[in-house]
Amino acid sequence: MKTKPMTIESIRLTISKILIYFKTRKTQISTSAINFSRAKNIGIIYSRGNKLSEVAMNKIITDLIAENKKVISLEYIQKDNDSDYKLKEKNHFSMRNEDINFFYLPKKVITTNFLSDPYDIIINLSTIDLPFLHHIVALSQSRMKVGFVTKQYAHLYDFMMDPAGTRDLMETSSRLINFIKQINKN
Numbered sequence: 228m229k230t231k232p233m234t235i236e237s238i239r240l241t242i243s244k245i246l247i248y249f250k251t252r253k254t255q256i257s258t259s260a261i262n263f264s265r266a267k268n269i270g271i272i273y274s275r276g277n278k279l280s281e282v283a284m285n286k287i288i289t290d291l292i293a294e295n296k297k298v299i300s301l302e303y304i305q306k307d308n309d310s311d312y313k314l315k316e317k318n319h320f321s322m323r324n325e326d327i328n329f330f331y332l333p334k335k336v337i338t339t340n341f342l343s344d345p346y347d348i349i350i351n352l353s354t355i356d357l358p359f360l361h362h363i364v365a366l367s368q369s370r371m372k373v374g375f376v377t378k379q380y381a382h383l384y385d386f387m388m389d390p391a392g393t394r395d396l397m398e399t400s401s402r403l404i405n406f407i408k409q410i411n412k413n
Contacts, residue, residue, distance in 0.1 A: 240358060243330040247365050261370045263408040266347035270367060271300040272360050273396070274353040283397035287352070287404065301341045303353065303360060331359040333366070342366055348373060348407065352400045354390060373407060375399065386410065 233241075269291055273284055284300070291298045299318040306324055320341045326334050333342065342363065349367045351374035353360050361380040364372050374380075376389045388406055390399040 239330055243332055243358065243362060246330060246332060247362055251365055261347050262410055263348070266296065266371075268297045268299070268344060268346045268348075270341070270344065270346040270349040270369065271298060272303070272349070272351045272353060272363060273300070274303045274305065274355050274357060274360065280396045283400060284352075286397065287400050291404075299341065299344055299346075301337070301363065303357065327359045331362055333359065333363055337363065338366070342368075345369070347371065350374065350403065350407070351384075352396065352403070354396060354399060371407075371410075373403065375403070 271284075271288065271291075273280065275281060275284070284302070288298050288300060297318070300320070302319065302321045304321055304323050320337070322333070322337055326337050328334055346367060346369040348371045349364055349369035351360055351364050351372075354375060356377050356379075358380075361374070361377065361383055364374065365380075365383045371386065372384045373386045373388075374384050376387045381387060386407070388399075388403045
């Protein structure tokens with residue numbers, strides 16, 4: 228029986244999964260139930276692809292802050308995008324490819340800034356399936372991990388939603404947050 232030879236890419240991903248396993252297996256995260264109304268700290272990860280995602284994220288973050296949530300966001304800026312846009316929030320971090328190591332793990336600047344806070348809920352709002360964004364979710368000390376459906380990384384999340392074919396960030400993000408609000412509603 229012939230097996231397919233492993234590519235460099237698949238070797239990198241396999242090693243990154245092993246590293247994440249060893250980094251997270253000793254992490255103690257509270258297992259008590261969390262719901263949206265009791266959540267205080269929310270982490271949001273997203274990929275900015277264009278100016279529309281800038282508008283969508285500003286609205287989502289503003290809406291969450293209006294509900295008395297502390298929101299800390301991490302924006303991945305693709306290499307083809309400009310770097311002039313920065314959210315004017317003090318709790319916003321941005322990253323580029325230079326902030327990710329060879330094994331798709333975040334470098335120290337991301338770990339000390341974004342991953343140093345324990346979150347009640349962390350939400351991966353990226354509609355693009357990027358391994359390093361899933362790895363950041365896995366490394367976070369969050370009580371609930373939420374994102375869009377992905378077969379390869381489903382084990383990392385507590386709740387996932389299928390974006391149903393649309394890649395509209397505003398629509399899918401709003402739907403996802405509305406679902407989160409319904410979880411464990413007391």
